[in-house]
Amino acid sequence: MNGMALIAALVGFGVVTGAASGLLGVGGGTLMVPFLTLAAGLSQHAAEATSLLVVLPTAIVASLVLRRRGVGDLGLALRFGALGAVGGVLGALLALALPGHVLRLVFACFLLLVSVRLVRDSLFER
Amino acid sequence: MSTGYETGTLGSIAGLARTRAADGGSTYLGLRPRFIAIGLAGGLLSGLLGVGGGIVMVPLLVLWTAYRQRDAHAISLGAIIPISCASVITFGAAGQVRPFDALALAAGSIAGARVGAGALSRIEERPLKLVFGLFLAAVAVLMLVRS
Numbered sequence: 001m002n003g004m005a006l007i008a009a010l011v012g013f014g015v016v017t018g019a020a021s022g023l024l025g026v027g028g029g030t031l032m033v034p035f036l037t038l039a040a041g042l043s044q045h046a047a048e049a050t051s052l053l054v055v056l057p058t059a060i061v062a063s064l065v066l067r068r069r070g071v072g073d074l075g076l077a078l079r080f081g082a083l084g085a086v087g088g089v090l091g092a093l094l095a096l097a098l099p100g101h102v103l104r105l106v107f108a109c110f111l112l113l114v115s116v117r118l119v120r121d122s123l124f125e126r
Numbered sequence: 127m128s129t130g131y132e133t134g135t136l137g138s139i140a141g142l143a144r145t146r147a148a149d150g151g152s153t154y155l156g157l158r159p160r161f162i163a164i165g166l167a168g169g170l171l172s173g174l175l176g177v178g179g180g181i182v183m184v185p186l187l188v189l190w191t192a193y194r195q196r197d198a199h200a201i202s203l204g205a206i207i208p209i210s211c212a213s214v215i216t217f218g219a220a221g222q223v224r225p226f227d228a229l230a231l232a233a234g235s236i237a238g239a240r241v242g243a244g245a246l247s248r249i250e251e252r253p254l255k256l257v258f259g260l261f262l263a264a265v266a267v268l269m270l271v272r273s
Contacts, residue, residue: 007230014234021235022242023249024261025199026180027206032231040227049222050231052213055178058235059206065243066200073197077204079157083165084172084179084205085212091173098174104273107175111266114185118195118259122252 009039014054022062027055160190169209179209181265184258195254199246 013035021028029051036047067074095103154162168183175182180202187198246254 010227010230011234014231014236015238015241016234017231018235018238018240019242019245020238020261021180022203022239022244023199023246023254024180024242024258025184025202025246026261027178027210028235029178030181030265036227042224042227043222046222046224050224050228052210053223053225053228054231054235055206056210056214057232058239059203059210061236062239062243062246063200063204063207065240066203066247069244069247071196071247072200072204074200074204076157076161077201078208080161080165080201081179081205081208083157083162084169084183084209087166087169087171088173088179088209088212089169089216090166091170091175093173094170095174100175101273103174104269107171107177108266108269108273111181111185111262111269114189115259115262115266118188118255118262122255122259 006040013039017054018058018062021055021058022065028058029055164190165205168205172209175269177265177269179206181262185262195251195258196246196249199254199258203243 013032017028017031017035020026020031029048032051032054033044033047036042036050037044040047042050063072063074063077066072152159157165164183164186168179168186171177171182172179183202183205184198187193187201188195191198193201
């Protein structure tokens with residue numbers, strides 16, 4: 001891709017990721033990292049570091065919009081997230097000692113169970 | 127004198143941070159024990175698995191607290207702010223960041239975030255559960271394929 005086309009693709013993909021992340025309550029790294037490696041040709045490390053830098057302003061803007069609309073509780077979320085940051089450092093250290101693929105397998109099964117429950121609730125309950 | 131269960135250094139620290147909530151339950155630094163557990167577990171799992179905090183925190187909040195799907199998403203987004211700050215400081219310093227790509231993506235995603243957050247504040251509970259459930263299923267399948 002030439003320069004202008006790449007910039008247009010990045011901005012366009014940013015709009016999609018930002019909208020998905022505001023609706024789904026996630027940072028958007030799950031979507032951005034594959035895009036940056038496959039379409040923009042970044043290495044895995046560069047894609048992860050770059051996506052982190054995009055997640056921060058996205059989460060701030062979405063949180064401000066939601067606070068204005070009275071959804072959630074930003075004060076609680078920030079304190080809660082500070083603990084999450086501590087947990088994240090511990091997790092990254094533990095990841096060096098534990099078998100990553102086994103953990104991912106277990107967690108993927110957990111996500112599948114949650115998704116089945118959410119889809120079932122949305123379709124069949126009351 | 128000790129009150130019985132607040133013994134040792136850890137107990138003293140917890141005792142200092144503890145306050146009473148309006149309904150009589152204990153909170154630590156203003157957080158319920160269950161939120162502390164979810165916050166730590168969310169960070170721990172996302173660090174361990176290399177996935178974003180939101181994918182871990184939203185399911186935990188929905189399953190283990192009384193928050194509705196919409197509020198769980200909003201709290202997860204707010205919690206991502208300090209978590210990604212810490213990650214940017216630890217990993218961003220490694221010099222792998224591509225500033226121009228980040229700038230172009232962020233320009234788009236800031237505009238998109240306003241749209242997405244606006245939609246979150248209006249969407250009904252059931253379609254939101256459906257959309258998030260399908261998103262989780264897709265992430266789970268991707269994780270299974272890669273591992």
